[in-house]
Amino acid sequence: MHILECKDLRKEYYSGENIVSAVDGITAAFEKGSFTAVIGPSGSGKSTFLHLLSGLENPNGGEVYYDGKPLSGYNDNQLSILRRRRFGFVFQAYNLVQELTGYENILLPIMLDRKHKDEAYLKKLIEVLEIEDRLHHLPSAMSGGQQQRIAIARALANKPAILFADEPTGNLDGKSGREVLSLLQLVNREFGITLVLVTHDLSVAEHSQRIIRIEDGKITSDSLPV
Numbered sequence: 616m617h618i619l620e621c622k623d624l625r626k627e628y629y630s631g632e633n634i635v636s637a638v639d640g641i642t643a644a645f646e647k648g649s650f651t652a653v654i655g656p657s658g659s660g661k662s663t664f665l666h667l668l669s670g671l672e673n674p675n676g677g678e679v680y681y682d683g684k685p686l687s688g689y690n691d692n693q694l695s696i697l698r699r700r701r702f703g704f705v706f707q708a709y710n711l712v713q714e715l716t717g718y719e720n721i722l723l724p725i726m727l728d729r730k731h732k733d734e735a736y737l738k739k740l741i742e743v744l745e746i747e748d749r750l751h752h753l754p755s756a757m758s759g760g761q762q763q764r765i766a767i768a769r770a771l772a773n774k775p776a777i778l779f780a781d782e783p784t785g786n787l788d789g790k791s792g793r794e795v796l797s798l799l800q801l802v803n804r805e806f807g808i809t810l811v812l813v814t815h816d817l818s819v820a821e822h823s824q825r826i827i828r829i830e831d832g833k834i835t836s837d838s839l840p841v
């Protein structure tokens with residue numbers, strides 16, 4: 616079953632008199648529980664593609680389907696609820712709240728959603744991400760890799776169906792980057808979370824099951840085995 620699909624997706628930006636086709640007619644489908652890497656040169660439209668897929672931005676053309684339903688059928692409020700409950704986001708910047716401990720940062724989305732926390736799930740998540748010893752520290756007392764792992768736990772706290780990651784290892788040194796990556800891979804396998812990861816790093820992409828290459832807003836190759 617395809618949990619996520621897009622058809623002829625388009626996004627244009629206007630800069631002065633010029634029109635930039637950041638995403639120029641992309642059609643793709645993502646299997647539930649799959650791990651896809653989206654690669655391509657800087658400025659090729661990777662981030663824009665991810666923003667459209669996750670409903671962060673509206674397309675100028677085409678459609679995104681989550682669980683078979685078109686995102687254009689959701690109003691703003693329904694879309695933000697869908698994004699909060701079903702989608703998780705990880706960016707290059709960790710974006711942790713500096714005044715809160717690791718654990719408080721992880722709990723934020725649950726508190727915002729006024730939901731009860733699933734203690735057993737959170738415990739497992741914290742174990743898998745190996746952040747037990749950072750839970751009661753402030754972000755300032757954590758390494759970049761530790762902060763990113765807290766950010767991943769926060770993104771997963773609401774048990775999303777899909778985790779979108781945009782250059783999540785971009786600020787990390789090689790070793791911590793590889794650690795974060797294998798943890799993302801583990802999270803994909805352990806919890807069955809569909810993972811769509813944008814990276815310009817080919818060695819990162821090699822950890823995925825599928826590599827989509829984007830150039831000038833178009834898919835130029837897709838390794839999906841047919």
Ligand SMILES: Nc1ncnc2c1ncn2[C@@H]1O[C@H](COP(=O)(O)OP(=O)(O)O)[C@@H](O)[C@H]1O
Binds near residue numbers: 630635636661
């Ligand atoms: N908010 C925006 N306003 C204008 N142009 C944008 C905006 N976002 C992206 N672009 C342009 O769209 C193209 C694709 O950008 P982006 O999706 O960020 O690429 P990538 O993530 O692959 O580096 C680039 O030419 C970029 O300058």
Ligand SMILES: [Mg+2]
Binds near residue numbers: 661663
């Ligand atoms: Mg980008």
